[in-house]
Amino acid sequence: MPSRPEDDPAPGTRSEVHSNSGEVVQAGYVEGGIHFHYGPGGRGHRPLQLPRGVRGFVNRISELAALDELLVDEENLVVYVISGTAGVGKTSLALHWAHRTRDQFPDGQLYIDLRGYDPGLPVSPDQALERFLLALGVPAAAVPAEAEAKSSLYRSALADRRMLIILDNAAGTAQVRPLIPGSGQSLAIITSRSQLQGLAIRHGARRRTLGTLTETEAVALLTATTREYRHGDDPAEVAEMARLCAYLPLALRLAAERAASRPVMPLSKLIASLRDESELWSTLSTGDPDEAEAVHTVFAWSYRALSEQTATVFCLLGLHPGADFSEAAAEALAGGNRRQVRTALDQLAGACLLEATGYERYRFHDLLRAYAVDCAQSKISQEDQLAAVQRVCEWYLRMTYECALMTAHDTTLLFELPRTGEPPFASHGEAARWYAEEKSNLEAAVHAAAGTGQRRTAWRLATVLERIYATHNHFNDWRSTSQAGLECARELGLRAEQAAMHDSLGRLCRMTMRLDEAVTHHAAAVATYRDLGDLPNVVKGLNGLGWVHLFRHRLAEARATLSEALAAAGELADREWLPTVLYSLGYTCAQLGLLDEADAHLTRSVRIFRELGSRLYESMALTAISYAARERGDAATSLEIASEAVAISREMANRLWEATALLYLGKAERAAGEPGAALVSYQASAVLCRQNGDRSREAMAVEGAGLAYRDLGRDEDAADFHRQAAAAHRQLGDHWKLAKNLVHLARELPRGDEARRCAQEAAEILAEFDDPKSTALRASLPR
Numbered sequence: 001m002p003s004r005p006e007d008d009p010a011p012g013t014r015s016e017v018h019s020n021s022g023e024v025v026q027a028g029y030v031e032g033g034i035h036f037h038y039g040p041g042g043r044g045h046r047p048l049q050l051p052r053g054v055r056g057f058v059n060r061i062s063e064l065a066a067l068d069e070l071l072v073d074e075e076n077l078v079v080y081v082i083s084g085t086a087g088v089g090k091t092s093l094a095l096h097w098a099h100r101t102r103d104q105f106p107d108g109q110l111y112i113d114l115r116g117y118d119p120g121l122p123v124s125p126d127q128a129l130e131r132f133l134l135a136l137g138v139p140a141a142a143v144p145a146e147a148e149a150k151s152s153l154y155r156s157a158l159a160d161r162r163m164l165i166i167l168d169n170a171a172g173t174a175q176v177r178p179l180i181p182g183s184g185q186s187l188a189i190i191t192s193r194s195q196l197q198g199l200a201i202r203h204g205a206r207r208r209t210l211g212t213l214t215e216t217e218a219v220a221l222l223t224a225t226t227r228e229y230r231h232g233d234d235p236a237e238v239a240e241m242a243r244l245c246a247y248l249p250l251a252l253r254l255a256a257e258r259a260a261s262r263p264v265m266p267l268s269k270l271i272a273s274l275r276d277e278s279e280l281w282s283t284l285s286t287g288d289p290d291e292a293e294a295v296h297t298v299f300a301w302s303y304r305a306l307s308e309q310t311a312t313v314f315c316l317l318g319l320h321p322g323a324d325f326s327e328a329a330a331e332a333l334a335g336g337n338r339r340q341v342r343t344a345l346d347q348l349a350g351a352c353l354l355e356a357t358g359y360e361r362y363r364f365h366d367l368l369r370a371y372a373v374d375c376a377q378s379k380i381s382q383e384d385q386l387a388a389v390q391r392v393c394e395w396y397l398r399m400t401y402e403c404a405l406m407t408a409h410d411t412t413l414l415f416e417l418p419r420t421g422e423p424p425f426a427s428h429g430e431a432a433r434w435y436a437e438e439k440s441n442l443e444a445a446v447h448a449a450a451g452t453g454q455r456r457t458a459w460r461l462a463t464v465l466e467r468i469y470a471t472h473n474h475f476n477d478w479r480s481t482s483q484a485g486l487e488c489a490r491e492l493g494l495r496a497e498q499a500a501m502h503d504s505l506g507r508l509c510r511m512t513m514r515l516d517e518a519v520t521h522h523a524a525a526v527a528t529y530r531d532l533g534d535l536p537n538v539v540k541g542l543n544g545l546g547w548v549h550l551f552r553h554r555l556a557e558a559r560a561t562l563s564e565a566l567a568a569a570g571e572l573a574d575r576e577w578l579p580t581v582l583y584s585l586g587y588t589c590a591q592l593g594l595l596d597e598a599d600a601h602l603t604r605s606v607r608i609f610r611e612l613g614s615r616l617y618e619s620m621a622l623t624a625i626s627y628a629a630r631e632r633g634d635a636a637t638s639l640e641i642a643s644e645a646v647a648i649s650r651e652m653a654n655r656l657w658e659a660t661a662l663l664y665l666g667k668a669e670r671a672a673g674e675p676g677a678a679l680v681s682y683q684a685s686a687v688l689c690r691q692n693g694d695r696s697r698e699a700m701a702v703e704g705a706g707l708a709y710r711d712l713g714r715d716e717d718a719a720d721f722h723r724q725a726a727a728a729h730r731q732l733g734d735h736w737k738l739a740k741n742l743v744h745l746a747r748e749l750p751r752g753d754e755a756r757r758c759a760q761e762a763a764e765i766l767a768e769f770d771d772p773k774s775t776a777l778r779a780s781l782p783r
Contacts, residue, residue, distance in 0.1 A: 045137030046108040053099045054092040058224045059217040066208055067097045071104055078181050079188050079203050083195045084210030086367050087250030087295055090191035091168050098164055107161035115323055116171025118366045119373045125178040126476055129154050141473035141693025145512040155182035173198040218242035218252055225256035229263045237267045244274050251298040257352045258302055274301050299371045302351055313344035315380055316388045318372025321448035322441030324363035332395035333388050386452055393449040397461045406431035408467035414500055446481045455488035459497050466504045478508050499528035510548050513733045518548045539569045539577045546584055553736035555771045558588045579608035583621045590628040593772045598628045616657055619648040623664040635671040642668040659688035666704045675711035699728035703741055719748040739765035743777050
């Protein structure tokens, strides 16, 4: 085996660790201690998420002045609520002020439409927190699974920033409370039809209820919007049109656009057609009967002015499952050719019935979406509605399938979709951008397919999405879609498809430390695959189940399960799974102290990986061999092999695997009596783990740094690092690693209350385990 690479960190030197984004992170051991120094990225992310403001904003002088006061009186102010009836202009006011004052928030803006009153599903606080954390530069894998932990991380990320957060269309207090910044310089502006009194009581929120415009203001809005297109309108007729719109800004803008699009038609004729519009739409409610009637009337009046083709597209767009949509999705939904759909979209945006949010992307105001849904239900047959939803869900399936082939780590899909034309994505970057734009719509598409009887499409989409979610660690969406896919497979009576979803959920639960649930899912998958005689998937499921037992530190159960997997893998003609199971079993045996058996399995695993040309997996197996050599007391061999694993992972440019190999290198360096070198390796590993969101291994690297400090005789620093590692393992729910760090901490602390508490908690946890390592740890506790 090659000697240790020259570019490995040495004691007292500084190394450069490169993140996936190419940024440089300085990492080095110095006499003062171990430090992390981050370059651009992470906390340097400056999200600029404000949508464009409304064109030709007028009026609301006093309301804008009240918002301006927030910039003067900032003490303890983090929340401002703009409430009011639907269509009164809450979002327009918030966005206009936000754009006007964005220089006052140098760290950027966050925006989300919570869809609290949308006909579709509202955005949950959990989903909103995940989107915000990603925008703030938190790696996807570092986003916690639990909502409370997400909220805590979100507040921490905002603590030293001055940002503006717009929480638009909130349904109630519970939807926004986790999204409110902690004390600091950031400001959250919330728009809602509710006054959200709870926020005033608990968070000291200021509130402003937005009323309808006065007649003068309403006339000013109409005049400003039509000024370039109409001349000589009678002021009395303009005032009458404003009255018929109930002085509501949304209705006024729709009416103004209609008037502007017919510059030679006398305003009196437009008013007459508006006054005669008598069809009401009962699904829309603004809370006030007069205002509701005005809104319904203006919507119907605007709708009847559309061409038949554009009106049909408007109706069908209301059936789109997500919050916004692309031109291509609209084409799939409407079933027309691109030119016809593009023309319809242009006409709808021009009439203010649809809002353009970016290049070839659109969304509805929630009232207009509800109106479009109602139009679809009253004017389009149920059969045609279902066909439209089926078209768009199948379009999402095909696009997601191609996206997974371009971007997922694991592109082994469970079924094949034949291509019907040119690939939709020319590059990995193009596919990744599509996924980023459509992410929320993809989950909605799974549920829309399931809800309209397209169970096979829902299952297929959930299956493909699992590959993408696993790549990005988007755990919430993964759970939601896989559970929907499992239910659809059950309803169809498809057992193999059910097993695939159980396997998916098992991996998800293992990655999110829901280990009891992971056992249930993996066991269900294995049982079904056995019944079906699907031996390769039996092996895969048993390997996954074995790793769940390893995560739980149930080593005897892990060994039994993985031995069963090895026996089954030996019956397969394809050797794909054999070296993986050999590695898993070899690592387990090393954990149990069965070093001869571990060496036999691991040596065979490395040999097969090399024959298959699987360099990264070879690196993985080498780390386990390094561990076994260290357990034998052969520090020199352990160091040599760990160095080789680091070299391979760097050669393959895989930063997560490099982080793991560096962790084993640090352990080998400590065993070889090089604690300074170990500190550098642990630090480099921790930096890479943090950048890539591997919280468990980051905590293990911090633990290693504590042990290295102990070797250097720096007990206080050692204790501090063990406290940090213990806190992380406690948050992750990893009891065995928590107990191990508590043992280290009890040893480092001077005798006293904290040391006794640590020793007692460690003893209580370790009593649950009977393996040799746990027994040795219990014996080492201070008496």
